[in-house]
Amino acid sequence: xSFSAVAHGMVARALQLxxxxxxxxxxxxxxxxxLARDGExxxxxxxxxxxxxxxxxxxxxxxxxxxxVDDEKRANSLRAAEVVLLPNAHGKVELKDLLEEFGRRGIxxxxxxxxxxxxxxxxxxxxxxxxxxxxxxxxxxxxxxGLFNLPELTxxxxxxxxxxxxxxxxxxxxxxxxxxx
Numbered sequence: 731x732s733f734s735a736v737a738h739g740m741v742a743r744a745l746q747l748x749x750x751x752x753x754x755x756x757x758x759x760x761x762x763x764x765l766a767r768d769g770e771x772x773x774x775x776x777x778x779x780x781x782x783x784x785x786x787x788x789x790x791x792x793x794x795x796x797x798x799v800d801d802e803k804r805a806n807s808l809r810a811a812e813v814v815l816l817p818n819a820h821g822k823v824e825l826k827d828l829l830e831e832f833g834r835r836g837i838x839x840x841x842x843x844x845x846x847x848x849x850x851x852x853x854x855x856x857x858x859x860x861x862x863x864x865x866x867x868x869x870x871x872x873x874x875x876g877l878f879n880l881p882e883l884t885x886x887x888x889x890x891x892x893x894x895x896x897x898x899x900x901x902x903x904x905x906x907x908x909x910x911x
Contacts, residue, residue: 738905740764740771741841741862747776754779759845765793796823796831825852850879853890858910861892865904 747762755761758780765773773793798817814831818824832840841862842848852858863877883889892908899905 734769736766736769737839737841737862738900740766741864742900743771743774744841745864747774750776751778756780761844764841794831794835796828798823825855825857829857846875846877847879849877853878853910854880860895860907860909863906863908864900865906867902867904 741764744762744764747764748760750762751760755777758777761777763775764771793812795813796816797813798815798821800815816824816827816831818827829840832838880890881888891911893911894906894908896907897904
């Protein structure tokens, strides 16, 4: 699978939206999201403030919110969003079921701008076939989180090998597209 110029534009827009939370989301990550259907943007949003719900209502268009717990108060705050309950045994959203729900709705490409925990979950569960990564040219200290929350490696035998499909500079960032081997 390759990503279209439209998809890259949507990721760039999600990164722009995420920047709106630069000074308001700490200690949470900055998150931006663009929803599209047939190449047309139907909604967008970002995590606006720490302590507030992370499932912000996206502006314009249908919104699907996946939850693990039936929370009537939170569901009522989501206004026109459709809430689907997909709990797993650990009280989290069952990611495999979520991907099946996306497939049922004709969604076959997902772009997530998330923290290392959510980024690592679909990798750990074997639900990822291709990665689209944007790497900023900066160094951060030892307290910073990595890209993915994955089990500690005790040897390189457990590494996750990638086949690089595309590598290019976009503005100051490096875009990497790779398939998991």
